[in-house]
Structure formats: structure tokens, C-alpha cells
Amino acid sequence: MTPPNPTAVEEAPAGTPPPRRRPSLRLPRDRHALVDNFFRFQSLFGLVAVFLIAIAVSPVRNGENIFLSSGNLANIVRAVSEIGIIAVGMTFVILIGGIDLSVGAVLGLAAVGSATLMVDSGMGILPTVLIVLLIGTAFGATQGAIVARIGIQSFIVTLAGLQAARGIARMWSGGLGVPIAYGDGPKEAPEAFSLLSGSINGVLPVPAVLFIAIGIGALLVLRSTAFARHVYAIGGNEKAARLSGVPVRRVRITVFAISGLLAALAGIIHAGQLNQGSPNDGSGYELDAIAAVVIGGTSLAGGSGSMGGTIAGALLLGILNNILALNNIDANVQLVVKGLVIVAAAALQKLRPRIS
């Protein structure tokens, strides 16, 4: 990995400022640019640093570095893929200055939906996936509409949404996990659904591929679309955005719909990986996703942050979990370490030089 070259950044054309924080600000060349770039790519540096540290402190067995060993890296990306996909949706929400606490419960609802539709209703994979994604999107859009139309804070709306989604999931499943058996018979799901727990060429887990594909897609969306400019504008200054013609309500609803959609997708993956749709699954995932976004350098105040940061943040959390486990660090100590990392990432944002 070569750190991004600061000079090259300075040479970037100054016209058409990219839709990001303080686009018009120009630091003097030389070391300020270096400092600025360090903070801009903070989570990426953090990811590289944690990656290197993990290699260094990983236990070694038979001369083989376990952290880098067969399948361990694939395990890491697989393990973070659900949180990562949720975090991608969460990034949009947080960029407009909102929060979505319902995603973990929507994941549980989608997992139950996937299992129930295929096993109990005997539906095929495609209709099941489409219906479940539609449910997630509609759920998110409804929350977004309540936020945008009635003007209730998203924290409250999605807190209510969390309860509602959990309740619906429990009613739908009868309170118990719905096991998924594979086969062609009645009460069996199509065999192909189990591909979600497999890997491509036995190396790259399918959920990881989906996470990376969605991450890159979202990165491109956030980089170059009018929608992305609207998102940043609303997060930066909603009033100014409205006055300059940004369709604030529509963007709000869309953002929450995206979050619901991706949470539902994560739920489908969850059901495929565990061969079960349990209504209680995914509890607390919203907090892990928020942690990934925050470590990625996106401000909870909205208007500033990046998708690349979130992806890096999710991977960083995954590597951290993995290396702590490989070194047999006590489970309670692991929680404390993760807490410290989140605070450290947020503190770094505060240290970032402010220019006025």
C-alpha cells in the first residue's frame, strides 16, 4: 500500500469541487496538505496500521502466520459482511444528519421472512428475495417519510421502527427460529439458497463478495451523482439546501429506503449463512454499523464523511475482532478495546485542524 501522494492531490483540478466537506478550502501547500491528507484518509491509514499490527502480533503455528493463514482473511471479510452492508446504508443516513436504529431488527425480520417464505410458503428464491427486499425498502421508506413529513427526529422514529420490526418478526415466526432445510420437497428451501454460505472457488465467501460489490457501488454513487451532492448538502445545511432547490423530503425518504433495503439484504445473507431465520437475530447490529461509520470518519452531525471510510471502518473492526480472538484476549477485555478504538477514531476527527 502506498499512501496517497499529497502533491498529486494538490494538482487536482480546482474547478467543479467534489461534493464533500469544505470543498472551497485550500490549505497552503507543503506540510499542511500532508496533515490534511492524513486526517482525510484517517480510516484507511488506521486500517493499514491495524492490518500490519495484526500480522506482527498474530500467533505463528508451524512457521505459518495464522492471521494471514488459509482462509482466515476470508473469514474476516465474511464475518464483517453483514455489518458492512448495513453500515453502507447507515452512511447515507448519517451523512444527512440522521440515524437508523432499526437496521438490526430489519435484518432479523428479513431473515425470518426469507426462511418463512421459502420453507412454509414454498416460494422460489427470486420471489422470496424480491419480496423481502421490498419489505425492507418499504419499511425504511416509511420511516423516512415519517421523518421527512412529520418532522420527528430519526432517532425516535427508528427506535420505534426497531420495536415494530422486532415485533413483526416474532409474530411472523411464532417467536421461534425458522430452520431452513434444503431440497425439493415440501417445507424445503431451494438448494441454491445455500450458496450464500459458500465461497467462490472455495476462497472468496459469497457474502464478502456482495459486501465489496455493494461498497464499491455505493462509493461510486456517493462520488459522482447529483443525489450524493444533495445528501451532503442536506447534512451540511438543510435550510440552505432547501433554498437552493434540493428536494429535501425526497432525498430523506430515499436515504432511509436505501438503509432498509441494505438491512434486508443483510438479513437474507444472514438466513443463508445460518440456515435459519430467527426473529431475535441482529440485535445490536445497528450499533456495530454505527461504530464502523464513525471509525470511517463520518461525522454524526452529518454533511461530512465518505463511503470508503465506512468500508475501511468495517474491515478494521473485523480485523480487530479477529486478531483479539486469535490472541485469546478475554471476551470482556475485547469489548473494552473496541470501545477505546471507537473513541480514538472520533477523537482523531476532533484533532483535525480547523481552518476558518
Next chain:
Amino acid sequence: MRYARRAVAVLALTVLATTTACSVEKAGDGNGGTDAAAECGSGKEFLIGMSQANNAEPYRQVMNDDVSNAAKDVPGFKVVVSDAAQDNSKQVADVENFISQGINLLIISPNEAKPLTAVVKKAYDQGIPVIVLDRKVEGDAYTAFIGGDNVAIGKAAGEYYAKTLLPQGGKVVEISGLPGSTPAAERAQGFREGVASNPQIQIVASQTAEWLREKGQSVMDAMLKANPDINAVYAHNDPMAEGAYLAAKAAGKESTIKFTGIDALPVPSGGIKAVEQGRLQATFQYPTGGREAIDMAKKILVDCQKDVPKTTTLGTTQITKDNAAQVYTQLGGKQ
């Protein structure tokens, strides 16, 4: 373009990570899997992975302690414990990390059967002996299962009621565990089988308190109003029995009603202490199987025993004031 640069950087990292994974996977093909099944024998070092479903439940914490303490007495045994915090996905990742670490034996107390079956099979297929504790996994891709028998425990409690606690008969209320959970159903069934020998005993009410002490209290409040002449309370676990005791005490009836629980955890807040201190008449041990798992691990790893029993069902111990202090010490409880 800054965005392009960032995207490229992230992409590059992803590609780097995945290509590393690819190349390492190929390199590892030669010896992958074979070193997992370490040769048994004495005088060797063995790493045992203990995958726990949820450390936050006292019963499971005691199980971890039992495993760790028993392993201290076996030279060469080192135990590492992971906590899935009631998350199936986390427990799958925990077991995968154990496999990466090259553990010599896996002890797992699964959060749920179905989601963990595949990863347990993965470990077992790589030659790692797997001992499943308390809750089962599906299929038979594990070495051994060790667990308690809730029907037998309920029956032991019922027989104690029939012969010792209420030989003249009386009115009993039942406070049951979470509806739909297997232990609650089995503890209820066993109890009815046990008291059947004494027709003078009537079960006048049965309410759920979902395993919780605070709910045991509120349920007992209501049942005392409906049945003021209760003789005894059969609770499916100790915390609910303690809650019921508190409710009776508030109504001034704690000395006329007898309380029994199940679980008998050797911890200061557990049922054994409650019996010793006179709040409960009796409790029945639901064994963790932790010590038995290490005994079996020793047979497999140190003694090179090939055939261990596929299923071990543990008995229960009845705890009354006579043996409470002794059992507490015997189970390694903290004073």
C-alpha cells in the same frame, strides 16, 4: 480527483487482501487439516477451545469456570474461552477462529442448534474432536454430547414433594420457565410424573415467569391473591423461586409456604446458598457438564481412547439444608 484516488486506494487494499488470501489458501493446501488432528499422548501440550453461547447467563459462566478449573488439573491442557454474547453469527466466527488457531479439541455450548451445525461439522471433519455441551447440534458430526436430563430433574423434584416435602399432600403452585422452551416443558412433565405417586398433592395453578426473578415475584403476588392457602411453590429455576419467596414474604406468608428451585449454581447468588440460608427448602442441580467435558477431553487427547460414549446424560443432586454447604464446596463455589 480525490474521490478517484480514494476509491482506487480502497480497491487496491481489497484486492491485496483477497489475493493474499488466495495465494495463502493454495500454499496451505498441502498440510491444511492434517495438523488439526494432533497426535494424542501424555506429556504433550493441548489447546482446547471453549465456545460459549452467552457468558452473561450465570449458568454458562459457571460452565466456563468448571471447564477452566478442571483443565488446570490436567498437565498440558490450555483452555481458551470465547463468548458469542447470544449471537449465532458471532459463535460461528468464534469457532472458525478456533479452527484457524489450530485447537486440538473443541468444546461448544451452542446458542442454537441449526445455525451452528455446519461450523461444528467443519471442525469435526478436519479431525478436531468436538464435545457438545447442554444444547445439541443437528446430525451426528460431533464426537460426544454431554447434557443434563430435565425430565429426570423434574421427576426427582416431584418425588421429593410426594415423599418428603408434602407427604400428607397439599396445594402446590408451579412457576414455569419460558413457554416454548424445552427445559420448561420437560421440567413440568417430569414433576407431574414424580408427584403422581401421591394423589393428595394438587397442582392448583401454573404460571410462567420466563426464568426471571422479578417475574417470579409478580406472578407469585397474583397467585397468592387467587390461592391464599398455597402449601408449596415448585419453580423451574432458583431465581424464580427466590422471587416467589420475596412476594410471600411481603404478604407475611414466607414461613408457611415451602419453596423449591432447580439449577443449584455454586455462586453466592445461586440456589445452593438460598437453601443453606433457609429461603428455599430444596433445589436440584442442573449440571453444567464442564468437568465431565474435560474428563472426556483427557480420555481423548491424553489417554488416546478411541471410543467415548456419544451421549452422556448427567444425573442430578438433590440439595437440602443437610448437604448444601458440602455440595457448595464440592462444586467449587466461591465463599
